[in-house]
Amino acid sequence: MYLIQLTAKPDIVDTGAKELLDHKYPSTLDSVDLAEAEILKAAGDAGFDEDEQHRIGMAVRECMVNAVVHGNRYNRNKQVHVSVATGEGRFTIRIVDEGEGFEDNEVPDPLHENNLLRHSGRGLFLMRAFMDEVSVRKLSPSGTEVVLVKNVARSE
Secondary structure (H helix, E strand, O other): OOOOOOOOOOOOOOOOOEEEEEEEEEOOHHHHHHHHHHHHHHHHHOOOOHHHHHHHHHHHHHHHHHHHHHHOOOOOOOEEEEEEEEEOOEEEEEEEOOOOOOOHHHOOOOOOHHHOOOOOOHHHHHHHHHOOEEEEEEOOOOOEEEEEEEEOOOOO
């Protein structure tokens, strides 16, 4: 008989978050569809209705396209890491590419009159329109991390 004692590491705090998805996708447009489908299944399982799932799907699609096309530049040697967790009333999607990275403040405002016909910045604009929180940060030595958060409606 074996006795295994599990002890928590002192530097790890249990926030009650539950990981729903943790997957790496190749830098292809097929991965955009696959990641969106898997995230939408997790969103449905988390209790989001069809309208909210559509909003989440649009934000994820924009983010994945940016990661594959602009971040990893279709490089088959690079991957897009996607994780989804739920906890503390939040559905959190984390998408990380392996590209050169960028600073959020360098992206032109797509609503500025000089940019109305340009495509740059529209994806981030749409992500912010569909999600409750969006954060973007350049990673070191490379890559960009985008965190998309949708608040989970509380049952009364």
